[in-house]
Amino acid sequence: MTSSPDSPTADDIDDLARRAQAGDSDALGALLAAVRPRTLRVCQGVLPYTPDAEDACQEALLNVATKIGSWGGRGRFTTWLHVVAVNSARTTYRRMRNQAVAADPQEHGPLAEKPDPRTTSVIAGTRLDLLEAMEAIERDHPQYVEPLLLRDVYGMAYDEIAELVGAPLGTIKAQIHHGRKLARPLLRGEE
Template sequence: MTGDTYAEATTPDGIDALARRAQDGDRDALELLLGAIRPRALNVCRGVLPYTPDAEDACQEALLNIANKIGSWGGRGRFTTWMHVVAVNSARTTYRRMKNQAVPADPQATGSHERPDPRTTSVIAGTRLDLLEAMESIERDHPQFVEPLLLRDVYGMSYEEIAEQVGAPLGTIKAQIHHGRKLARPLLRGSE
């Protein structure tokens, strides 16, 4: 691929064009598309999983999901908006899988270390991931609030982009984000 072709493939219009060609079965277009969006997908995953190897695993899962489910992109909005949602969901899935596989350390084996607060400490990377824990908690009873809230408050997408992506009226999206924030606030404060 020449420099001009690559630059064109990384513009929003170029990415949309590659995605349409990939949907039509063009394998070369799919490979170019995945290469063009990988840095973006990795950044999305890093926003959820700050430990680089975890983010890279989630990014790989996101790219596989994109390749396998490219036909589900409706073409209503930008492909990158759809890709954003797939990457967020892949990162959250990777986090859940790693959390479920984590084995707590034996406090007797290493001495008298205090156990970290699971609401604010990642079982994977030892970093603060209380937002993910809050989203997990909210999702149990109010799953409709989680995706719009993450897309708005973590990834900074506009209300209009979110409404287009999830296929809901703009007023509904704003209300879901407002209610999601109200539910998340006390969970993020911790037990101070």
């Protein structure tokens, strides 16, 4: 590797990923260690409560370890990793939402006016509107969700998204445009 172990380059990460795909377990371990901080940052973009993001990060790294063969090697490994991390964060959110039980305010006393973001899970309200909007769109228009999240939440370039999902650039731009039109009323609470 040409850079320090704390900051491998994209080429270093791609090299580790290729070696890991070929069955090199040492390379897989090094790859997982190298991409963990990036993976956690992506998960924190969806789940800002640190324990929730860490759960999603672990799930993402497990997916990387078990499904590294599905990385096609055409684009950067980190681009593929980004999608794996976003999907893991969304899966973690869904699992948490499904496990959440509405609390009876009479049983526990009145709730605080505004939850403390340092101690409040995503289920209690942070980013809930965005994730709920994506869930609603996904029910009827699943093709819009991934490109929309990759562009508007993570700021990926249109051409990177097109390469990653294997669709023409014009199709990706149209999906993002239509996804935004569907998301706006949901985020404003107009449904």
